[in-house]
Amino acid sequence: MALENFTSIPESISLPVTDKREGPTDNAAEPSAPASLFDVTEDPGHIVTTETATPPKPTNNSRSFQAKLAAREAQVEAYQQRKKAQGGGAEKGKFGWGRSKRKRQRYVEKNGRCNVQHGNMRETYRYLTDIFTTLVDLNWRCSLFVFVMAYAVTWLFFGAIWYLIAYCRGDLDHLEDETWTPCVNNVNGFISAFLFSIETETTIGYGHRVITDQCPVGTMLLLLQAILGSMVNAFMVGCMFVKISQPNKRAETLVFSRNAVISLRDDKLCLMFRVGDLRSSHIVGANMRAKLIKSKQTQEGEFIPLDQTDISVGFETGDDRLFLVSPLVISHEIDSHSPFWDMSQAQLEKEDFEIVVILEGMVEATGMTCQARSSYLAEEVLWGHRFSPMMSLAEGFFDVDYSAFHHTFEVDTPSCSARELSLAAARLKAHLYWSISSRLDEELDHLEKQPDSGSGDGKVGGGPTFVVGETPETLEQSGQGEQNGSVTTDQSESEA
Structure with a gap:
């Protein structure tokens, strides 16, 4: 039911208006209140509508615009100086609750990095069992x-082994003897043996240093170095290739809005944030998940410092599977299964939580799975805001303006929780139902008191007839009457 119907509640339903304590703010900076405002208090047993007139604007035609502007700036400066002289104090929210200046330690940073460090790990040998992943996870300097x-x-x-073979065979003692057949020609020291090792493993083969057929040990060593060198090449080149093409670099072009917002969407409170892809290549099979990170104490007294609760972003309906071609606004409907069901705007100013959002998908160019993460603290959730549109239709294509990606604007949003809003809508609907029933009873009593018109059929003359009875024929007649815009029933002669 639309919220505008709250202003049409009859005077028989009343509720004391919530006292919204405002901090000391500049009256010049506040927008004027609308002509019709409604509020639902913490007690869901009552509903109220209050009519507040817009304060009359002072008319002072004698003062110029520059003088009025200077006076207003002087008032703002005086207020700031007075606040600074008082020591500042805790920042006040809209409802007067003091916002704590202590910055919450993030569980996930805005760039997606998890702010968790592991310590006192005794089973470090497990890293060596997966040496490939260990090398890929190292930073670039270590890699x-x-x-x-x-x-x-x-x-x-291998250069040292080639030098040792030449030294043991006596090749170094017969360098000038042309009748001597060495193991490797032109190896006259450690440097030449080291160069021959490089040429063998890299298969360069300059042709100056070559192995002879008079050295079986050298032949075996040549085979061993060739095989081991190929393994080293495959392992290290594979590590570097995977590290260069890591899919987490693709996540750098997946952006999330700086703030999340809470506002009405289809007459229901929704938590929303925006996600976009800066590249023209798409993320295939993209899906969205969200988690609420908040401290929790169980009924048994166990304290859970980082309890994770799922936040539904359309898993039941399939809305979590995204076609991320243009920026999208991800919406979480605050219903009875939501962790924000009982949270109002005043309670949001006192809460301490973190919302972690996760976007997963496959990179179209490489086929590798990519994951992008971000988070929103309680002070980064704006109540009563909505994201600005950023798409327009150009000649033959849709133009997306990313300058408005993070921009939001204020909209009329009730300050009560989703539970109270649902109860208020249900009570309004029930009141309208009973009001229609009461009018029908009054019309029935009025027609019964009228004198009979003399007709022998026992019906009330001149007006619609009423029959008391819940037979299928009666229900069909009443349904047809309602379609024609009138309510008709029949009344038996005995009841008349």
Whole structure:
């Protein structure tokens, strides 16, 4: 039921108006109140509508516009100085609740990084069992260091073995003897053995240093280095390729709005935030999830510091599966299953929670799964705001203006909780139902008191007839009467 119907409640239903305590604010900066306002108090047993007239604007034609503007700026400056002299104090919300200046420690940063560190892990050997993932998860500085050291160590290791073979066979003692057949030609020291190791593992083959057929040990070592070198190449190049093409870099172009908003959508309070993709390549199979991170104490007294509660963003209806071609506004309907069912605007100013939103999908270009994350603290949830439109129709295409991606504007929104709003709508509907029934009873009594017109059929003359009875024929007649805009029933002669 539309909220505008609240202003049509008869005077028989009354409710004391909630006293909204406002902090010291500048009267010049406040917008004028609308002519018709409604509010639902904490007690859901009553409903009230209050008519507040717009305060008359002072008319002072003798003062110029510049003088009025200067006076208003002087009032604002005096108020700021007075507030600074009083020591500031806690920031006041709309309902006078003091907002704590202590910044909540985020569970997930705005850029998606999880603010969690693991300590006192005794089973560190588990990292070595998955060495590939361990190397990929390292930062770039460590990854480059491991990449360089993997090749340098293998080259030095096999170079030392080639030098040891030449030294043990006596090749270094017969450098000038042309009749001597060494294991590797032109290896006259450690540097030359190291260069031959590099040429062998990288398959460069300059042709100056070559192995001979008079060294079976060298042949076996050549095969071993070739096989091991191929394994090192595959492992390290694979790690670097995966690290370069990590899908979390794709998440840098998936953006979330700076603030979440709560406002009415189809006469229901909804928590909304906006998500967009800056690239023209799409995220295939994108879906959205949301979690509420809040401290909780169970009935048994157990304290859970970071309790996670699911926030439905359309899982039952399939609205969580997105076609993310243009920016979308993700909506969470605050119903009886929502954790915000009992939260009003005044309670929002006192709450301490965090909303974590997660977007998952497959990158169209690489086929790898990507995940983007962000979070909203309680002070980043704006009550009574709505996102500004950012799409327009141009010649042959839709133009998206990302300059308005984070912009919101205020809309008329009740300050009560979704529970109180639902109860108020239900009571209004029930009141209208009983009001119609009472009018029908009054018309029935009025027609019964009228004198009979003399007709022998026992019906009341001159007006619609009423019959008391719940037979199918009667119900059909009444339904036809309602379609014609009138309510008709029949009344038996005995009841007349």
